[in-house]
Amino acid sequence: xxxxxxxxxxxxxxxxxxxxRLQLLIINGDLxxxxxxxxxxxxxxxxxxxxxxxxxxxxxxxxxxVRLEPNRGAWVTTVTVGEVDEVFPVLGALxxxxxxxxxxxxxxxxxxxxxxxxxxMMVSYETRNLDSYFTLNQQIHRAILLAAxxxxxxxSCQALSLRMQRAxxxxxxxxxRWAQAVxxxxxxxxxxxxxxxxxxxxxxxGHMEAKRxxxxxxxxxxxxxxDAS
Amino acid sequence: xxxxxxxxxxxxxxxxxxxxRLQLLIINGDLxxxxxxxxxxxxxxxxxxxxxxxxxxxxxxxxxxVRLEPNRGAWVTTVTVGEVDEVFPVLGALxxxxxxxxxxxxxxxxxxxxxxxxxxMMVSYETRNLDSYFTLNQQIHRAILLAAxxxxxxxSCQALSLRMQRAxxxxxxxxxRWAQAVxxxxxxxxxxxxxxxxxxxxxxxGHMEAKRxxxxxxxxxxxxxxDAS
DNA sequence: AATCTTAATTTTGAATTCAAAATTATGTCA
DNA sequence: TGACATAATTTTGAATTCAAAATTAAGATT
Numbered sequence: 082x083x084x085x086x087x088x089x090x091x092x093x094x095x096x097x098x099x100x101x102r103l104q105l106l107i108i109n110g111d112l113x114x115x116x117x118x119x120x121x122x123x124x125x126x127x128x129x130x131x132x133x134x135x136x137x138x139x140x141x142x143x144x145x146x147v148r149l150e151p152n153r154g155a156w157v158t159t160v161t162v163g164e165v166d167e168v169f170p171v172l173g174a175l176x177x178x179x180x181x182x183x184x185x186x187x188x189x190x191x192x193x194x195x196x197x198x199x200x201x202m203m204v205s206y207e208t209r210n211l212d213s214y215f216t217l218n219q220q221i222h223r224a225i226l227l228a229a230x231x232x233x234x235x236x237s238c239q240a241l242s243l244r245m246q247r248a249x250x251x252x253x254x255x256x257x258r259w260a261q262a263v264x265x266x267x268x269x270x271x272x273x274x275x276x277x278x279x280x281x282x283x284x285x286x287g288h289m290e291a292k293r294x295x296x297x298x299x300x301x302x303x304x305x306x307x308d309a310s
Numbered sequence: 311x312x313x314x315x316x317x318x319x320x321x322x323x324x325x326x327x328x329x330x331r332l333q334l335l336i337i338n339g340d341l342x343x344x345x346x347x348x349x350x351x352x353x354x355x356x357x358x359x360x361x362x363x364x365x366x367x368x369x370x371x372x373x374x375x376v377r378l379e380p381n382r383g384a385w386v387t388t389v390t391v392g393e394v395d396e397v398f399p400v401l402g403a404l405x406x407x408x409x410x411x412x413x414x415x416x417x418x419x420x421x422x423x424x425x426x427x428x429x430x431m432m433v434s435y436e437t438r439n440l441d442s443y444f445t446l447n448q449q450i451h452r453a454i455l456l457a458a459x460x461x462x463x464x465x466s467c468q469a470l471s472l473r474m475q476r477a478x479x480x481x482x483x484x485x486x487r488w489a490q491a492v493x494x495x496x497x498x499x500x501x502x503x504x505x506x507x508x509x510x511x512x513x514x515x516g517h518m519e520a521k522r523x524x525x526x527x528x529x530x531x532x533x534x535x536x537d538a539s
Numbered sequence: 540a541a542t543c544t545t546a547a548t549t550t551t552g553a554a555t556t557c558a559a560a561a562t563t564a565t566g567t568c569a
Numbered sequence: 570t571g572a573c574a575t576a577a578t579t580t581t582g583a584a585t586t587c588a589a590a591a592t593t594a595a596g597a598t599t
Contacts, residue, residue, distance in 0.1 A: 093380050095553070096368055121580080130554045132361065135582085136368045139325055143369045151323055152560050152581060167462040170407060178403040233396040237466060324583070350550080359584045364552085381551060381590050 095129055099137035102127065107146050107157055108246040118147055118155035145244050160248040162300050165293060168241050173289030175238045176222065177282035180269075182229035184278035192274055195224050199270045206263050215252040221266070225273065225285075250299055258295045265291065324358055328366035331356065336375050336386055337475040347376055347384035374473050389477040394525050397470050402518030404467045405451065406511035409498075411458035413507035421503055424453050428499045435492050444481040450495070454502065454514075479528055487524045494520065 103123070106112045124134050138155045141147045147155045202217035219242075226235050245251055254262065265288045272281035322330075332352070335341045353363050367384045370376045376384045427450045434443035448471075455464050474480055483491065494517045501510035 094378070100372075131581090132553050132555090136365050136553095139365045139369050140372045143329075143372060149323070153562095154581070164462070167460045170411070170460065171404065171463050171466060174403045174407040175400065178399060182399070231396045231399065233393070233470070234400050237400060237470075241462070241466075360551090361583050361585090365583095382592095383551070 095133035096136040096140070099127065099129065099133055100140050103137055103141055104146065104243060107141075108243060110247075110249045112157045114157050114159040114247050116157055118157060120154065144240055146247070158244075158247070160245065160251075160300070162297050165245070165296050165300065168245055169289050169293030169296070172238065172241045172245070173286045173293075175234060175241070176226075176285040176289055179226045179229040179231075179234055179238065180273070180281035180285045181278040182231055182234070183225045184273065184276040184281055186230045187225075187228035187273065187276070191224065191228050195221055195273060196270060198224065199266060202266065203263070206259070211252055218266075221269075225269075245296070248296065248300070250303065251296060253299055254295055258291070261291060262288070324362040325365040325369070328356065328358065328362055329369050332366055332370055333375065333472060336370075337472060339476075341386045343386050343388040343476050345386055347386060349383060373469055375476070387476070389474065389480075389529070391526055391529050394474070394522060394529065397474055398518050398522030398525070401467065401470050401474070402515045402522075404463060404470070405455075405514040405518055408455045408458040408460075408463055408467065409502070409510035409514045410507040411460060411463070412454045413502065413505040413510055415459045416454075416457035416502065416505070420453065420457050424450055424502060425499060427453065428495060431495065432492070435488070440481055447495075450498075454498075474525070477525065477529070479532065480525060482528055483524055487520070490520065491517070 103112070107114075112118060118138065120131065120134060120138070124131055127134075138147055138149065142149045142155065146158060148158050149155050198217050198221045202214055202221065205211075205214035205217060222242075226238055229235070265284060268284045269281065269288070272278075272284055332341070336343075341347060347367065349360065349363060349367070353360055356363070367376055367378065371378045371384065375387060377387050378384050427446050431443055431446035431450065434440075434446060455467055458464070494513060497513045498510065498517070501507075501513055
C-alpha cells in the first residue's frame with residue numbers, strides 16, 4: 082500500500098466532503114472494486130479521524146458503492162452483470178422521463194448549450210478520443226437532466242449512474258456500437274431541439290438499453306463467470 | 311472441507327437498526343416534520359451513544375428524510391408541494407417500469423396473491439376503513455414491485471415512497487378520488503392478470519399522477535402557503 | 540422595560556479511547 | 570512437514586472525551 086502525503090480538507094462538513102472524495106476514488110478506480118476499503122490509510126490520507134470516515138462509509142453503503150460486513154469492514158462493490166441488467170432499465174425509465182420533462186422546460190439557450198456539447202462530442206468521435214467523448218456524453222445527459230427541473234430525478238439518476246461508473250471499462254465500445262451511439266445522439270439532439278418529448282423519451286430509453294447490452298457484453302468477455310459481489 | 315451454511319439471520323449493526331427505527335418514527339409522525347431531531351433524547355430512548363445515532367442521521371439525510379444544518383443539528387424534513395410535484399412523476403415512471411417487468415416474470419401464484427390483496431382492499435373500501443385500505447394498497451404495489459425481480463428498482467421506489475409517507479394525510483382522499491382510485495386498481499388487477507405490460511404501465515402512471523394531484527390538493531387546503539423545507 | 544453585551548450552558552463535530560471480534564503469528568505434536 | 574491449538578496483534582464498533590459553535594441566561598445601560 083502506498084503512503085500518499087496527507088492532504089487536509091476543509092469544508093462545511095467533513096463527512097460530506099469525504100463522501101464526495103470517496104465517490105471519486107471509487108469511480109476513478111483508485112479504490113479497486115472488490116477490494117477492502119483501507120479505512121486506516123484513507124484516514125491518514127485525508128488527515129481525519131475514523132469517526133467522519135465511518136460516517137461517510139455508511140452513506141456510501143446505502144448508495145450501494147461499498148458493502149459493509151459486520152465486524153469485517155467495508156468493501157468496494159463490484160459491477161456485476163446482474164447489477165447492470167438491473168440498473169440500466171431503471172436508468173432508462175428515469176432518463177426517458179428526464180427527456181419528456183426537459184422538452185417542456187428547456188430554454189433556447191440550454192438547447193444551444195447541448196448542441197455545442199454535441200458538436201464537441203462529434204469532434205471527439207472523429208478523432209476517436211474516447212475519454213473526452215465519454216466526458217462530453219455525460220455532460221449532455223446531465224444538461225438534459227437539469228433542464229427537466231426535477232432535483233429528485235437528478236439525484237436518483239446520478240446515484241445510479243455513479244454505481245455504473247465503477248466499471249472503468251463502461252465507456253469501452255466496439256467501433257460498431259460507437260457509431261450506433263453517435264447516431265442515437267443525433268436523434269437525441271434533434272428531438273430535443275424539436276421539443277418532441279415522446280420521441281426523445283423513446284430514444285433515450287433505447288439508448289440506455291443498447292448501452293446495457295454493450296456493457297453486459299463487455300463484462301462477459303472480460304469475466305466469463307460473473308458472480309454476485 | 312465444507313463450511314457451515316451462511317447464517318441468514320445476522321445481528322444488524324446498531325446504525326442500521328437505528329436507520330430503520332428512525333424511519334418508522336418519521337413516517338409514523340412520532341418525529342414531527344419540521345421539528346428538530348432530539349438527538350440526545352433519542353440516544354437515551356434507544357440506549358445508544360451519539361456515534362451510531364449520528365451515523366444513522368447521516369444516512370437518513372442522504373435519503374432526504376432529515377436535513378442536516380452545520381453546527382445546528384438535524385431537522386425532520388417536511389413534505390412540500392414542490393417535493394410532491396417532483397417525487398410522484400419519478401415514482402410514476404418507476405412504478406410503470408415495475409408493471410411492465412412484473413408482467414414478464416410474475417407467477418400465477420403471485421397473481422393470485424395480488425388478487426387476494428385486492429379483494430381484501432375492496433372490503434376495506436366498502437366499509438370505508440381507510441387505514442386497512444391504505445395498508446393493503448401498499449402491499450399490492452409492493453407485490454407488483456417484487457414480481458418485477460429488480461432489487462434496484464425496489465430500493466429506489468421504496469426510498470421515494472418513504473419520503474412521501476411522512477405526510478400522514480397522504481392517504482386522505484375525497485370520496486370521489488377514492489372511488490376513482492378503486493377503479494384504477496380494478497384496471498391494475500385486470501392488466502396484471504392479462505400480463506398486459508403496456509397497459510399496466512400506463513395505468514400505474516396515471517394512478518400516480520392522480521395521486522399526486524390528490525395529495526397536492528390536500529396539502530394546499532391544509533396549508534395555503536406552502537414553502538420550501 | 541427594552542435593547543445590547545457579555546458570561547454560562549448546552550449542543551455539535553470530530554478525535555480519542557476501550558472492549559470485543561477478527562486476523563495474524565507462534566508454538567505444539569503427530 | 571502440515572494440521573491444529575493458542576497467544577499476540579490488528580481492526581472494528583461504539584462509548585467517551587474535548588474543543589468549537591450555538592444557544593440561553595444574566596447583567597448593564599439607557
